[in-house]
Amino acid sequence: xxxxxxxxxxxxxxxxxxxxxxxxxxxxxxxxxxxxxxxxxxxxxxxxxxxxxxxxxxxxxxxxxxxxxxxxxxxxxxxxxxxxxxxxxxxxxxxxxxxxxxxxxxxxxxxxxxxxxxxxxxxxxxxxxxxxxxxxxxxxxxxxxxxxxxxxxxxxxxxxxxxxxxxxxxxxxxxxxxxxxxxxxxxxxxxxxxxxxxxxxxxxxxxxxxxxxxxxxxxxxxxxxxxxxxxxxxxxxxxxxxxxxxxxxxxxxxxxxxxxxxxxxxxxxxxxxxxxxxxxxxxxxxxxxxxxxxxxxxxxxxxxxxxxxxxxxxxxxxxxxxxxxxxxxxxxxxxxxxxxxxxxxxxxxxxxxxxxxxxxxxxxxxxxxxxxxxxxxxxxxxxxxxxxxxxxxxxxxxxxxxxxxxxxxxxxxxxxxxxxxxxxxxxxxxxxxxxxxxxxxxxxxxxxxxxxxxxxxxxxxxxxxxxxxxxxxxxxxxxxxxxxxxxxxxxxxxxxxxxxxxxxxxxxxxxxxxxxxxxxxxxxxxxxxxxxxxxxxxxxxxxxxxxxxxxxxxxxxxxxxxxxxxxxxxxxxxxxxxxxxxxxxxxxxxxxxxxxxxxxxxxxxxxxxxxxxxxxxxxxxxxxxxxxxxxxxxxxxxxxxxxxxx
Amino acid sequence: xxxxxxxxxxxxxxxxxxxxxxxxxxxxxxxxxxxxxxxxxxxxxxxxxxxxxxxxxxxxxxxxxxxxxxxxxxxxxxxxxxxxxxxxxxxxxxxxxxxxxxxxxxxxxxxxxxxxxxxxxxxxxxxxxxxxxxxxxxxxxxxxxxxxxxxxxxxxxxxxxxxxxxxxxxxxxxxxxxxxxxxxxxxxxxxxxxxxxxxxxxxxxxxxxxxxxxxxxxxxxxxxxxxxxxxxxxxxxxxxxxxxxxxxxxxxx
Numbered sequence: 071x072x073x074x075x076x077x078x079x080x081x082x083x084x085x086x087x088x089x090x091x092x093x094x095x096x097x098x099x100x101x102x103x104x105x106x107x108x109x110x111x112x113x114x115x116x117x118x119x120x121x122x123x124x125x126x127x128x129x130x131x132x133x134x135x136x137x138x139x140x141x142x143x144x145x146x147x148x149x150x151x152x153x154x155x156x157x158x159x160x161x162x163x164x165x166x167x168x169x170x171x172x173x174x175x176x177x178x179x180x181x182x183x184x185x186x187x188x189x190x191x192x193x194x195x196x197x198x199x200x201x202x203x204x205x206x207x208x209x210x211x212x213x214x215x216x217x218x219x220x221x222x223x224x225x226x227x228x229x230x231x232x233x234x235x236x237x238x239x240x241x242x243x244x245x246x247x248x249x250x251x252x253x254x255x256x257x258x259x260x261x262x263x264x265x266x267x268x269x270x271x272x273x274x275x276x277x278x279x280x281x282x283x284x285x286x287x288x289x290x291x292x293x294x295x296x297x298x299x300x301x302x303x304x305x306x307x308x309x310x311x312x313x314x315x316x317x318x319x320x321x322x323x324x325x326x327x328x329x330x331x332x333x334x335x336x337x338x339x340x341x342x343x344x345x346x347x348x349x350x351x352x353x354x355x356x357x358x359x360x361x362x363x364x365x366x367x368x369x370x371x372x373x374x375x376x377x378x379x380x381x382x383x384x385x386x387x388x389x390x391x392x393x394x395x396x397x398x399x400x401x402x403x404x405x406x407x408x409x410x411x412x413x414x415x416x417x418x419x420x421x422x423x424x425x426x427x428x429x430x431x432x433x434x435x436x437x438x439x440x441x442x443x444x445x446x447x448x449x450x451x452x453x454x455x456x457x458x459x460x461x462x463x464x465x466x467x468x469x470x471x472x473x474x475x476x477x478x479x480x481x482x483x484x485x486x487x488x489x490x491x492x493x494x495x496x497x498x499x500x501x502x503x504x505x506x507x508x509x510x511x512x513x514x515x516x517x518x519x520x521x522x523x524x525x526x527x528x529x530x531x532x533x534x535x536x537x538x539x540x541x542x543x544x545x546x547x548x549x550x551x552x553x554x555x556x557x558x559x560x561x562x563x564x565x566x567x568x569x570x571x572x573x574x575x576x577x578x579x580x581x582x583x584x585x586x587x588x589x590x591x592x593x594x595x596x597x598x599x600x601x602x603x604x605x606x607x608x609x610x611x612x613x614x615x616x617x618x619x620x621x622x623x624x625x626x627x628x629x630x631x632x633x634x635x636x637x638x639x640x641x642x643x644x645x646x647x648x649x650x651x652x653x654x655x656x657x658x659x660x661x662x663x664x665x666x667x668x669x670x671x672x673x674x675x676x677x678x679x680x681x682x683x684x685x686x687x688x689x690x691x692x693x694x695x696x697x698x699x700x701x702x703x704x705x706x707x708x709x710x711x712x713x714x715x716x
Numbered sequence: 717x718x719x720x721x722x723x724x725x726x727x728x729x730x731x732x733x734x735x736x737x738x739x740x741x742x743x744x745x746x747x748x749x750x751x752x753x754x755x756x757x758x759x760x761x762x763x764x765x766x767x768x769x770x771x772x773x774x775x776x777x778x779x780x781x782x783x784x785x786x787x788x789x790x791x792x793x794x795x796x797x798x799x800x801x802x803x804x805x806x807x808x809x810x811x812x813x814x815x816x817x818x819x820x821x822x823x824x825x826x827x828x829x830x831x832x833x834x835x836x837x838x839x840x841x842x843x844x845x846x847x848x849x850x851x852x853x854x855x856x857x858x859x860x861x862x863x864x865x866x867x868x869x870x871x872x873x874x875x876x877x878x879x880x881x882x883x884x885x886x887x888x889x890x891x892x893x894x895x896x897x898x899x900x901x902x903x904x905x906x907x908x909x910x911x912x913x914x915x916x917x918x919x920x921x922x923x924x925x926x927x928x929x930x931x932x933x934x935x936x937x938x939x940x941x942x943x944x945x946x947x948x949x950x951x952x953x954x955x956x957x958x959x960x961x962x963x964x965x966x967x968x969x
Contacts (some may be wrong), residue, residue, distance in 0.1 A: 122856040137777065138843055140883055141785040157863060193857070200859035202852045202912045204875040211866030229876055235784055236879060243851035250847045258840065281832055310779040344719075347753045349760055350781045458783060461800070461807050462754075464719075527856045576767045578760070622767050627734065628775050628833040631767065 074327070074686055074701045077488040078182040083168075083707045087186045090489065091532055095539030102127035105538050106290035106546065108275055109133070110262045110317055113142030114234075114519060115502025116296030117241035118526025124248030126531055128538075131288055132245070133260045133277055135312055135633075140242045143298060143310040144522060147234025148355035148455065150216060150226035151198075151519040153191040158215055162223040164188045171517060172708050174220040174407050175482070175510020176660035176676060178333070180684070181707055182489060183507045190528040191520055195227055197527055201240040205229050216451075218515035219356055220407035220715070226516045231355055231455045237519055241526070260286075261633065262317045263561040265293055265324050265498060268553045272498035276554070276561045280633065283626035285561055287554045289547030291538060292497045294530065295321060296522075299481035299503040301334065303641045303648065304593070305585025307478035308340060308353040314637035315644050318485050318504055326493035327686040327699060329506035330483035331644070332652035335513055335661045336594050337479030338411035341462055341472075342431040351477040352462060354434070355455055356515040359404045361439035361448065362472070364411070366423040366432050368392040373423045383425070383433055383471050394418055402715040409512045409661045409674070410715055412476035416594050417672060419475070426473050435471035476594060480518060482509040482661065483651070486686040486701075490533035491525060494686075497537060501525040506684065511660025568635045569625055573618035577635045580615045584608065584638070584645055592649045597665040601653040605646055612642045647687060647696060654698065657681040678710050719752035722810060726818040727762060729774055732831050735838075739831065743818075751811040755798060756781060756788065758810055776835040783807040783947065786882030789889070790835055791822040796886035796945040804884060804947045824889035828896070828932045839885050841931040842899060849923035850903045852912050865911055875909040878902045880948040887942035887950075893934030898942040900924050901958035902950050908961050918965035925962055 079090040097105065109120040109132040117139050120132040136142060154167040167188040172179055195213070199205065205227050206214040215224040229236035248254040259280040266274040266289070274289035300315035301307040322328045339354045367373045368390050375381045394414055396403045406414075415432045418424070425431050440448050445468060449456070456467045463473070485493050485500035487507055493500050502522040509517065591604035615638070623629040657677035658667040667675045684701040725746050732739030746762045753761075756778050763773035779787040788805040792798035798808040813819060821835065829837040867875075881902035888896050904921050907913025913920070936955060943952045 118856075125855045136779060136785070136787060137839055138786075138883065141779055141787050143780060143785070146780050146782055146784050155862070192861075195862045196859045197854075197856060199862035199865055200852065200854045200912060202875075202907055202910050204872050204879050204906065204910065205862075206876075207867050207869045207872040209869050211868055212863050229879075232784070232876075232880065235882075236876075239879065243846070244854075244856070246843075246847045247851040247853060250849075256843075258843070308782075310785060311781060312779050344752045345750050347750055347757050347761060349754070349757050352782045457802065458807070461783075461803055462809070464809075464811060531856065574768075576764055578764065620767060622770075623772050628836060630775060631773060 074486070074699055075488060076180065076701055077490060078180070079489065083181060083185045086182050087189055094533065094536035097535045097539050097542065099127050101542040103129070105129065105541060106131065107292050107294060107534070108288055108290040109294045109296060110275060111142070111295065111297035111504070112139035112245065113144035113296065113298060113502065114238055114241055114522030115526045116294070117142070117238065117245045118523050119294055119296060119501055119530050120254050121241060121244035121248050122527055122531040123534070124251070124253035127253070130248070130254040131257070131290065132254055133257045133262060135259065135261045135280065137258050139245055139256070139258070140239060142238060143313055144238045144519070145235045146310065147519055148231045148353065149218065149357035150228035150233045150516040151194065151237060152218070152225050152514070152516045153195045153227060153520065154188050154225060155192050155195060157213060158224045160223045162225050166223065167191060167225065169708060170221045171508065171514060172510065173713060174512055174514040176512050176713055177510065177678070177682070177705065177710050178330070178659055178703065179508055179510030180703060181705060186529065187508050187521060187524050190524045193528055194520060194523045198237055198240050201243060203229065203236045203240040216357055217360055217405060219359060219405045219411070220402070220514045228357070231357070231452060234519055237523065241523070262297070264320045264557045266553050266557045267324050267495065268547070268551060271496045273547045274549060274554060276557045278561070281628060283624070283629065285558055287549035287558060289549045289554070291541045291544060291547065292499065292534060294499040294501060295485065295504050296501040296526065297504045299484065300644055301478045301481050303584065303645050304478040304588045305581050306343065306348065306351050306589070308337060308351050311350060314640070316637050316640045318500070319640040319644055321485060321493065321495065321498060323689050325495045325689070326498055326500070327486040327688050328647060329486035329684050329686045330651065331648040331687070332655055332662050333482035333511045333660060334478060335408060335480040335482060336412045336476045338408055338415055338476050339434060339474045340477035341459065342426055342428070342475040352458070353479060354459060354472060354474060356408065358434060358452060358455065361451065362404065362434040362436050363393055363438055364395050364404055364432055364434055365391040365393045366418045366425060370422055373425060376425045377427055377429050379427065392423070399715045406715045407512055407514060412594060413663060415476055431473040431475045433471035434474045436467060437471070440468065480513055482506065482511060482513055486684070490536060491530055492537065499530060499534065501530060511662055565625060565632065565636060568619060568639060569621050569632060571616065571619045571621070573620050575618045576620055577631060577638050580611060580619065581634070581638045581641070583611055584642060587611070588645055588648070592652055595663050595665055596652050598653065601649050604649040608642060608646045608649065615639070615642055650696070651685055651687065654685060655681055676712060682710070719750050719811060722749045722751060722813065722815055723747060724816060725749065725813060727821060728818055729821045729835070730823055731774070731834055733833060735830055735832060749810055751809065753810050754781065754806060755792070755808040755810065756806050774835060775833040778806055781806040784882060786884040789824050789837060789884060791824060791889055793820055796824070796890045797947050802947060802949055804882070824885050826888050826894040828894060829885060829888065841933070842883055842885065844931060845896065845900060845924055845927045846903065848927035849920040852907065853916060867910060871909045875906045878906040878909070878950065878954050881950055882948060884947065886945045886947060888933065890941045890945035891934065892939065892941070893937060895936045896928050896933040897936040897955050897958065898946065898950060898952065900928050901954040904961055905954035905957045908957055917961055918968060921958065921961040921965045
């Protein structure tokens, strides 16, 4: 029944990647020069891919919507990057990283891809060190590690609380070197509007110059999307304001299946929402759970007093504090995976134990760590995060515990890809957060940076050769082809349609309303009735959008409102698919919690018999039902068990 | 902790429709802003009102809204990133302002950063400086194990202090000479503190300084204003290290 061929290589799990590399095509240097590759998005995955492809000798054209690749949202990742180096002698290994990632993802990721990720992870650290990334060091000069949620070893490399920044600047420097060498042509402030398919293959893109409003065509032998996740469908998230799903969405509409959209990560430690004027949420790194203890009051009357502002957290004695993660999960304690920590916080707040005015926050307390290690050590580990917290909340976390609450952070779902990271459209690839491949239903902390760089530095540069090896006789793609003409017309028509509605409501109002629907019905806890209601409400909202949207300004000038309108138009469709996928998946797993599928203790209950598959959705037209394709997940190496962090 | 509401404030902001158009200040009233809101959320509120009134909203650069991407770039009441210290504009909160206050907002002003529209400027000159030499020339693959390169903890920390630069351009906007020395120094100094960067140190310092001069940035006269304006508190001691690297490179020619 399935049209999906995941192309998982034969052999034992540890041999698959080596076997595959031995068998795939390699393009000669002389032919690489004749092949053009487009890379859209230049965060960790895109910048590392563009740089590596340029080094290999391909002609690369890269695009980003920011004014510099250094600003991609990879830069905001704080805590670290995982790698199976076993530098700490704590019995870490490629197998253990592989196992932790499969288990952390609640057994909904593809074994072969995850093992490859673990295999190349040590190379990433070496690469970044060689580039001059200033990782934290021990006194003897060796690399330092810290722990992260969902694991029992220390395998996370870090650069203060700015690891994403430093890794991105490393990839950015490699990219800059290739721009200087002339192998990569970089276009900043350009947004991809459509992918062009010629004879069934991805052959180019249509982009909008965000300064002049001009619509431009670019052709290539292959197109790589490294355009990030779709968390902003919820409006409030830890994503940057400009993060959007439009590149993946136009690819979906051109035939690239969209996988597991309902797998969304809700991060447990974000600064709580402060009011209706809020535009985004700020993450406090998971690394803080190494030393911070999460608690709410044991007594409801204390919680009520906190909510009214009558007492502060330091007025509550230790014996009256409920360290609920340590209580419920003694073996992992405060370091349970993100989905577990988020649901536990929601459970306490829903039960009335929330600690801020809205009753939607829990404490993350450093008092005990400061007593144990001293203020200086804590400042060295988390100083910049504490400063960030104080600037936003006006509260000093050295003196008073942080208030935190879960927020939308990362999307595990994304464009379906095979083992080569190719989508269901030949010649169209998807990397990093934009694809679905490695994190299953829940991503472990410090694994997003690992995956982005694995895809860009060490996977795509090999696998793309297997496709381009068959393209060496294909001449440069001419953008005068009718397919380009038609795609450009479609883009112009979409923008003009949005611009010419001339209704009464700015785009942000629609985005906020969509976000509310998503958070209320498709958020941390989902049920059949709520999901059906969400689908209905999104459809109604979409109708209103197309009759009442107001886009000011000019089409051919800088116009952030037009950019947002185009992205929200896509979110209004993606949100429905997300809800539909959540409705179809009647089990609970990872970040996807269906109230109908819970244990007596309220933990997520997986249903391997019926749902051990990847759902890959095929677009069938604007008012048509999408078609569900199932990629059955085969676990040859790891036995499926109900996850436990107790 | 309890944030008050600002009933009315005045925002005097630079409006300029395109790079070549003539610019002007316009003053707007913004009502009902929580002091817990960020500065950019206040601009969001103003823009919403402008759109509903049939006017063109203010164009400004912003993205992560958590002080790390370096995209936001407003000059507020005579200070790059506004009156608070060690923050970007997106981390600035309205509790730094009072009822009835007039807030003046300008774009970064520098010949090397032309205005694109309103408060958006073109910082591609920074890109060109980085492309001239802000890297260690290693290809992907074939590198040694990370732990074979030992680095003293103090050196790694100092390199990290420099590497914390977010490339926002506040240093250039603040400098009376529009000098990009702190920006260039941050990159040169990061690599100067690390063994990986030593091999190309001379070439890098010369190439990046030459590109900076070519792009119309001014000279450094050691006023130290850049360090004061830097949201990441990057020290001008890195400029001293850049000068040393540059001079060593020139003398060895």
